[in-house]
Amino acid sequence: MSGGGDAGREVRDLLVLAAVRHAASEGWTAAAIRAGAGELGIDAVDAERILRGGPRTLFRALNDWADERMAAAVGGASRSRLSERVETAMLARFDALLPWRESVARGVAFAAMPQNTGLGFACHCRTVDRMWRACGDRSHDFSFYTKRAILAGILAATTLVWLEDRSADGAATRAFLRRRLANVARIGRLRGRAERLADGLTGLARRPSVFHRGRRPAL
Secondary structure, three states: EEEEOOHHHHHHHHHHHHHHHHHHHHHHOOHHHHHHHHHOOOOOOHHHHHHOHHHHHHHHHHHHHHHHHOOOOOOOOOOOOHEEEEEEEEHHHHHHHHHHHHHHHHHHHHHHHHHHHHHHHHHHHHHHHHHHHHHHOOOOOOHHHHHHHHHHHHHHHHHHHHHHHHHHHHHHHHHHHHHHHHHHHHHHHHHHHHHHHHHHHHHHHHHOOOOOOOOOOOO
């Protein structure tokens, strides 16, 4: 989130979280922002200035707030395996949003509205990119896109599970995420074997062969 210095940032964060709390009942609307501002004793005009752009700015601001908590959590897991860092990042993001899970559910519906699909897609992509970078990925080749596309699908699916998860300590979400990550790792290993096999066959095809024109197979 941006703001005029640390004090401005702190006020904006407080307003965002207060407004999001009211989004559970008011939806992602100007009414939720006004209710959050009233709770904090912030004038409605000032609230409108702080969150210029209204509910769409509120949606983007919460997304950024959660991403920051996610990145901070991964910093303490820098020595773990990549899949473990991804798991840490995603679960930390869910933990940060847990107090506002009902509001997040309504936010998913808000982002699905035709006028907001671009906003929802942009925020989702930005979160995925931040997640990969927080986990230490610095790729710039074709894998840059494939990794993000795969993680985008995992994040979307796991979010839907998390929204309905009422198990102790989010065990259902954690189990689902680990299965998805394990499937991706398995596919990666199979792809690696296929690529090595293809390379071997290519090398074999380049060698002189009894099937080359002009030669007969030995009897």
